Amino acid sequence: MQNPGHLPPALPPTHYLDNRIFTDPSIFREEQERLFSKVWQFVCHESELPNSGDFRTTQVAGKPLIVVRDESGSIRAFFNVCRHRAAEVVRSESGNARSFTCFYHHWNYGLDGSLRAVSKPEGYERACLDKAALGLVPVRTESVLGLVFTCLDPQAPALREYLGEILRPLQDPLGSVPMQVIHFHKAVVKTNWKLWQDNNSERYHSMLHAINRATQPWVLGKTSPMKLRLFPNGHSGYWSEGEAAVAYERGGYTNVTGGTLPGMRDNEMRVVNLFPDLMVNIRSNVVRIDRMIPIDEQHTMVEWRGLGVAGDDAETRELRLRHHNMFWGPAGRNLPEDLIAVESQYRAMRADAVRYSILAREEDLNPTDDANLRAYYQEWNRLMGRSASAPFEAHAQEVTL
Secondary structure (H helix, E strand, O other): OOOHHHOOOOOOHHHEEEOHHHHOHHHHHHHHHHHHOOOOEEEEEHHHOOOOOEEEEEEEOOEEEEEEEOOOOOEEEEEOOOOOOOOOOOOOOEEEOOOEEOOOOOOEEOOOOOEEEOOOHHHHOOOOOOHHHOOOOEEEEEEEOOEEEEEOOOOOOOHHHHHHHHHHHHHHHHHOOOEEEEEEEEEEEOOOHHHHHHHHHOOHHHHHOHHHHHHOOOOOOOOOOEEEEEOHHHOEEEEEOOOOOOOHHHHOOOOOOOOOOOOOOOOOEEEEEEOOOEEEEEEOOEEEEEEEEEEEOOEEEEEEEEEEEOOOOHHHHHHHHHHHHHHHOOOOOHHHHHHHHHHHHHHHHHHOOOOEEEOOOOOOOOOOOOHHHHHHHHHHHHHHOOEOOEOOOOOOOOOOO
16 A cells, blocks of 8 residues: 555645655755856855955855965855866955965965966976966955855856846845954854755744744734745745734743844844745844755754944943844754754655645735745756756746746
């Protein structure tokens, strides 16, 4: 007798997912090539590279990168791979350097990526080694509202074109005053990267959080001024054009109001999800940014950044940090609950006892509607050439919302 948990639900294919898209290693490898290698990926905030020579190392689509502010003040990115024998040029996570010297054979590169010197150069004279052609391989880099992105695809549209109107709710709070990273932590989460992205996107899981049930009246209500917003390229958001304040006092929280960011109302919140894996969550006076580095199909490095206004006085900075950390810090209320949920999901999905997940809520874009998840997986389908509801069929299904 067939396991009933392996039977697709009696729903349109847009309204459910085959859980093997989260657990199958071949799909993960394909995502690296067809998805992460093709779209713009957030790598850091400009404030993390304030001075010439400041750098960070990271990964995009499994490929190692150096992101650096060069001598002219521009932010550049390169593959962190020596052109000689393919060792990592920079092995530190961050720092400041006047140039980059590969530890293996001491080839030296400028902040502009050019190959400046090789050790024992006379050995290359007979071969006529052309140093000018052997600089670090550049990677497309563009910034918007202080957010630095890279893209491995030279044919992809420009960053602002890719993001489009989803930038509108971010423009005032992120683009009106200088912002800086005021909190950073990271952890390896034992889950597939898409499950963390889904958790950051869907509002139905606010039921999980006792503090959200207490302080956000739209969580339990049938209608709300907070609405889901859908945009091209799989981007989505969640905010109100009118009054929709978080009632912190109902949760027993005090001293969280003040230092309201430009364009925000007191106790307002906005959430923006950029395809495929970035969340920008704004709570009136502080910003949380989630960035993911997928390691394999079952492990995801998540980087959490808290942003505040550069040049804050000590009292305002302490207020922002307290507001950020009471919910989103390592010992905050909401973040650990989310981590427990997505790791539980992944353990059960790997067992393959129940093969399908349901995205069937239709509530006219009220917060607990699943429309944003359906739109997200439509874009996943398009880039992957598969249907998320039937990923192992010979040909991906044509799907519409």
